[in-house]
Amino acid sequence: MAENFTEKTAEEKLVEEVQADFLRRQQERRAIERGWQLNMNFLSGNQYCDINSAGEIFEEDGRYFWQARRVFNHIAPTMDIRCSKLGRIRPSLAVRAASEEETDVYSAALASAILSSVCENADLDGIISDATIWSETCGTAFYKVMWDGFSGSAVGAAEDGKKLRQGDVKIAAVSPFEIYPYSLSEEKLDKQPSLIHAKAMPVQDIYLVYGVRLAGRDIEEFSLAPFSASAHAKQVEPESKAVRRGYELVMERYEKPTEDMPEGRLTVVAGGKLLYDGILPYVNGENGAREYPFVKQTSVQLAGSFFGASIVDRLIPLQRAYNAVKNRKHEFLNRISMGTVAVEDGSVDVDELCEDGLTPGKVIVYRQGGKPPEMLTFGTIPSGFAEEEKNLLDEFAKISGTGELTQNADSFSGVTSATGLQLIIEQDEEKLESAYQQIKRAVKAIGKHVLRLYRQFASDVRLLKFTGENNALNLYYFKGSDISSDDVVLEADSEANLTPAQRRTVIYEMLDRGLFSDENGNIAVGTKNKILELLGYKGIAGERDLGALNRARAGDENLIMKSGNAEVKDYDGHAVHIAEHTAFLLTEKLSAEVESRICAHIDMHRQKLNKEKNGNENQ
Numbered sequence: 001m002a003e004n005f006t007e008k009t010a011e012e013k014l015v016e017e018v019q020a021d022f023l024r025r026q027q028e029r030r031a032i033e034r035g036w037q038l039n040m041n042f043l044s045g046n047q048y049c050d051i052n053s054a055g056e057i058f059e060e061d062g063r064y065f066w067q068a069r070r071v072f073n074h075i076a077p078t079m080d081i082r083c084s085k086l087g088r089i090r091p092s093l094a095v096r097a098a099s100e101e102e103t104d105v106y107s108a109a110l111a112s113a114i115l116s117s118v119c120e121n122a123d124l125d126g127i128i129s130d131a132t133i134w135s136e137t138c139g140t141a142f143y144k145v146m147w148d149g150f151s152g153s154a155v156g157a158a159e160d161g162k163k164l165r166q167g168d169v170k171i172a173a174v175s176p177f178e179i180y181p182y183s184l185s186e187e188k189l190d191k192q193p194s195l196i197h198a199k200a201m202p203v204q205d206i207y208l209v210y211g212v213r214l215a216g217r218d219i220e221e222f223s224l225a226p227f228s229a230s231a232h233a234k235q236v237e238p239e240s241k242a243v244r245r246g247y248e249l250v251m252e253r254y255e256k257p258t259e260d261m262p263e264g265r266l267t268v269v270a271g272g273k274l275l276y277d278g279i280l281p282y283v284n285g286e287n288g289a290r291e292y293p294f295v296k297q298t299s300v301q302l303a304g305s306f307f308g309a310s311i312v313d314r315l316i317p318l319q320r321a322y323n324a325v326k327n328r329k330h331e332f333l334n335r336i337s338m339g340t341v342a343v344e345d346g347s348v349d350v351d352e353l354c355e356d357g358l359t360p361g362k363v364i365v366y367r368q369g370g371k372p373p374e375m376l377t378f379g380t381i382p383s384g385f386a387e388e389e390k391n392l393l394d395e396f397a398k399i400s401g402t403g404e405l406t407q408n409a410d411s412f413s414g415v416t417s418a419t420g421l422q423l424i425i426e427q428d429e430e431k432l433e434s435a436y437q438q439i440k441r442a443v444k445a446i447g448k449h450v451l452r453l454y455r456q457f458a459s460d461v462r463l464l465k466f467t468g469e470n471n472a473l474n475l476y477y478f479k480g481s482d483i484s485s486d487d488v489v490l491e492a493d494s495e496a497n498l499t500p501a502q503r504r505t506v507i508y509e510m511l512d513r514g515l516f517s518d519e520n521g522n523i524a525v526g527t528k529n530k531i532l533e534l535l536g537y538k539g540i541a542g543e544r545d546l547g548a549l550n551r552a553r554a555g556d557e558n559l560i561m562k563s564g565n566a567e568v569k570d571y572d573g574h575a576v577h578i579a580e581h582t583a584f585l586l587t588e589k590l591s592a593e594v595e596s597r598i599c600a601h602i603d604m605h606r607q608k609l610n611k612e613k614n615g616n617e618n619q
Helices: 010-028 030-044 075-086 102-121 124-138 203-210 229-234 311-338 350-356 383-400 418-430 433-457 500-512 525-534 546-560 574-587 592-618
Strands: 049-051 057-059 093-095 140-148 154-157 163-165 168-174 179-181 194-202 217-220 243-255 265-270 273-278 294-298 340-342 374-376 462-467 473-478 488-490
Touching: 010 030, 010 179, 010 194, 010 243, 010 265, 010 273, 030 049, 030 057, 030 075, 030 124, 030 311, 075 124, 075 311, 075 383, 075 433, 093 102, 093 433, 102 124, 102 168, 102 433, 102 462, 102 473, 124 140, 124 168, 124 294, 124 311, 124 433, 140 433, 168 433, 194 203, 203 243, 203 265, 203 273, 294 433, 311 383, 433 488, 500 525, 546 574, 574 592
Parallel strands: none
Antiparallel strands: 049 057, 093 488, 140 168, 140 294, 154 163, 179 194, 194 243, 217 243, 243 265, 265 273, 340 374, 462 473
């Protein structure tokens, strides 16, 4: 009798292959995940747990029933201080022009305005804060920079009545629990041959994005495994497991471009079905290449490891020792204050004594001829407790990088020199410099992704509104092809890790040294407004900067004179116009006709400028 079987289709084989690949990576990363979960437990205050030989988190039992097991959580405030300091890093992005030509300068200004608008609309500051919490807790966090076709301005209506939108960039903070690299030893994200982003999504969202209906199931939030109530009851794990109901696990496998696949490959699988299989969707790499839509941020970079380390890893042994010292100290205090009673066997009712203790005024009846109960003395608390407690607190400050000055200013009460205190503060900040640099690199990479996505998807004309100099509303009509440069840099004032007080001090010193003044010792209106803004008084920086307005008008005239004549107004700032038009001639490659037209325009400005000077002299 012939055996009946159904040969699997290519689609089913691909689904099984992606699922098996995900399970392999999940198993390889299991030990690292348990470390992250242990960190989260200690950070939340559940500190009597550890990882056993089987690689599972278990609850530690006290050696004696009477031992105190209180938690004195110093990891949480230490992390609060680190996140607060790192929160000062909110870099402002700008784009460097490819050359000094007017078109490149305009393109750079446009790209900078796009970055500013996207950062504001996407709440990049909040996303950085979320990612920093993950990187500080687990050592690594990720940003996913995508193009969302369901956002942006409405441009019409579809047949089903839903609004059609232009689309816009979407940025999301992604926890390390969702990212599964091909190799755990490859440090660089862009060097990974493939990457899996596994996440639990509601089945309604899956249908909205991919058009496939799935039944859904209960999925554990961090392990991304199907939730089983019976299996969960058998496990002895201290962390609470959040369960998402009506969800399905979506596995997105990104494969790097190769010779066989020059545009890479993206395969999306969920619920045993293939949702998508095609090329990498985003042209977000260098020189028009397709890359992963992710940016990695680490707290402490480890050599030979894809995932970084967390400061919590180093603080856990100190926290265990600190809890032990404090609990033993309190037990010693209890023995001194409540006492330990020694009684002769059979001389008193021991049960009654154990129940009531030696209450004040208590009448103790003991056997005639026996020895009355007596209190054992233990003296005073040994000085070693206080010394060890202080040493552990000092180690907390040193290892965490939050600084002795931040946590314990009394240690430097004898330092009265301003220079000495400044040196201590600088040393304190240097311990966080690596984390600062990681955030800055990540934000610069996000900026490049944003501009490349706009270049790829913003094919129709768009209107961009933003506030420029003097709080004037500027309008840009642009298409993605107008973005010629993605050389993202950090603005100078966002490179310095300064507190508001330190920033004000630097500005005052620069004012005293005359760095903001011109050759006549005057401060330009625009410069004064910018200084007031940096000092936190933007509300009173309302004076209009005529120089900036004239430069903007001269820039518009430069573009007009490429194809026609521009009128010279009597109220123009002629000196400013002459300088701007001359700079345009020196930086642009113009035809002889346009060059002659601009030179004639400059002569008209010179004539009016000379007329003004002669009129002032006659007065």
